[in-house]
Amino acid sequence: MTVREATDADWPAIWPFWRDIVEAGETYAYPLGATSEQAREWWFDGSHVVVLTEAEAGERVLGSAKMGPNRPGRGAHVGTASVMVDSAARGRGVGRRLGEHVVAWHREQGFAGIQFNAVVETNAAAVRLWRDLGFEVVGTVPEAFDSASHGRVGLHVMYLDLG
Ligand SMILES: CC(C)(COP(=O)(O)OP(=O)(O)OC[C@H]1O[C@@H](n2cnc3c(N)ncnc32)[C@H](O)[C@@H]1OP(=O)(O)O)[C@@H](O)C(=O)NCCC(=O)NCCS
Numbered sequence: 001m002t003v004r005e006a007t008d009a010d011w012p013a014i015w016p017f018w019r020d021i022v023e024a025g026e027t028y029a030y031p032l033g034a035t036s037e038q039a040r041e042w043w044f045d046g047s048h049v050v051v052l053t054e055a056e057a058g059e060r061v062l063g064s065a066k067m068g069p070n071r072p073g074r075g076a077h078v079g080t081a082s083v084m085v086d087s088a089a090r091g092r093g094v095g096r097r098l099g100e101h102v103v104a105w106h107r108e109q110g111f112a113g114i115q116f117n118a119v120v121e122t123n124a125a126a127v128r129l130w131r132d133l134g135f136e137v138v139g140t141v142p143e144a145f146d147s148a149s150h151g152r153v154g155l156h157v158m159y160l161d162l163g
Helices: 008-024 036-043 094-109 124-132
Strands: 002-005 048-055 059-069 078-085 113-120 136-147 151-161
Touching (some): 002 094, 008 036, 008 048, 008 059, 008 078, 048 094, 078 094, 094 113, 094 124, 113 124, 124 151
Parallel strands (some): 078 113
Antiparallel strands (some): 048 059
16 A cells, blocks of 8 residues: 555546545535535645555555645644545555554644544544544534434544644
8 A cells, every 4th residue: 555645637536435425424514416526626725635545457546635734824833634535445444544644744744733623423433543543532513513324413623732
């Protein structure tokens, strides 16, 4: 498995799992029914974007992450990130590799911390992975996410201090 910087040429490989994850309605609050072009602009929004690939009759993209400052200006010393793994490739360490990359990248860039703004409280895999990497839940906005299967559930703000 390799993590490398993504380019626009990777979008056709990211789009199918991006769409499936968003439309599943369990983990992300992007607008529903987005076109590929809209979603590409949201994912490649000037953030640092990476893909995790596996050599397999060429190169197969198993997951992607985007990262950068959480806020502009006087908030720019705290980073944020989004991570998505193709459902067919879950449970094999892809998310952990991308999460470790996110933390290492923020350290290298000199960020003071990483804030995840909206981790769905019923997203057990993500909550467990981020806790494992050292993130803490600093607060939960009650009923802020309308989960397709659970109804309204909380959104955790999770934070990792890199100081
Ligand atoms: C969350 C996500 C990134 C995890 O990716 P993954 O490749 O399946 O995760 P990994 O195989 O690297 O597992 C890493 C850790 O996640 C946790 N985890 C993964 N799957 C889990 C599950 N089904 N239940 C509970 N914990 C789980 C475990 O702590 C695991 O560590 P372990 O293998 O040592 O037990 C992936 O499920 C995903 O893309 N989900 C949809 C989008 C999303 O939720 N993104 C994050 C939003 S905050």
